[in-house]
């Protein structure tokens with residue numbers, strides 16, 4: 001997969017161009033003006049004409065990447081934010097003339113695709129991998145770097161890890177995750193502005209950045225409206241509560257890629273700030289949306305918790321300890337910032353906890369490298385799992 005711009009200078013045997021419709025290829029509408037139906041616009045204004053000339057050249061570049069075959073596709077209609085709009089083929093297709101195009105009836109292909117997808121999604125029993133699948137998985141595992149989310153997923157269900165973290169089976173992002181992404185982005189941009197300008201940004205800045213990010217997420221109109229109201233309320237309260245103690249960060253969204261023997265670990269820390277600059281000790285902050293957790297739930301000492309949150313904090317200490325670029329700072333403590341409640345809980349991490357985590361990582365990676373991906377027997381975990389319909393097409397067993 002590539003964009004037309006990135007494809008310049010490259011060639012493939014067969015090229016597929018998707019969404020070759022008006023508005024995407026040619027006749028781009030200008031926002032905030034009176035909207036005309038797509039396909040009505042013609043090259044009448046010089047500026048539009050020039051714009052279409054640029055797109056026409058790019059379309060030509062995209063088409064000529066094909067050595068032997070080119071397929072131009074478009075759907076009869078496209079949906080966005082819950083509403084559907086009939087599409088009009090790109091003006092460039094009509095300019096090519098019917099004699100240069102062979103039209104394909106895709107009904108049969110669509111029927112076959114539906115049947116194929118249905119088979120894939122209703123495979124009830126886990127199958128042992130064929131030789132070629134094992135080779136494919138082995139290649140993925142060889143290149144794999146372990147994040148704490150992937151580790152926690154493996155510990156919850158090895159099969160889910162295989163689907164989600166190795167094969168990266170696509171699935172819709174749930175509204176609460178889109179919401180969490182937007183809250184994180186709002187806070188990240190707020191602290192970036194504070195760090196760069198040296199001045200505390202306004203509450204409006206925080207809310208605006210949250211809005212901008214949430215609007216980019218794929219979410220229904222109804223969910224969007226609910227989540228915008230919810231986010232405004234949460235971030236307003238958060239801003240009022242912390243307005244006297246916002247301080248400049250040392251690092252924001254700090255990414256680390258480190259080696260633990262022959263295992264590559266990766267992670268991104270939301271925020272790192274000085275805990276005590278005189279002895280170069282830092283505090284690591286991780287934002288959490290959703291309900292707050294008790295210390296027991298974080299530590300994994302309650303029945304409903306496997307200690308994922310505490311493992312995440314210990315993992316962050318391990319990343320900082322191993323990251324050669326961060327040798328001039330010392331991990332002091334980690335804070336879970338429950339933005340929605342709001343409350344913050346801080347934890348010191350002991351050397352014994354780090355050693356224990358290293359053992360867990362080594363043992364999990366040994367299993368992953370052996371391509372051992374059994375399904376969990378804890379069916380409670382399946383109730384919230386996005387792959388539940390795939391694993392249990394007849395419904396999750398109750399016993």
Ligand code: SF4
Nearest residue numbers: 157160375382385391
């Ligand atoms: S539905 Fe259950 S068994 Fe299947 S991937 Fe999810 S957690 Fe694992």
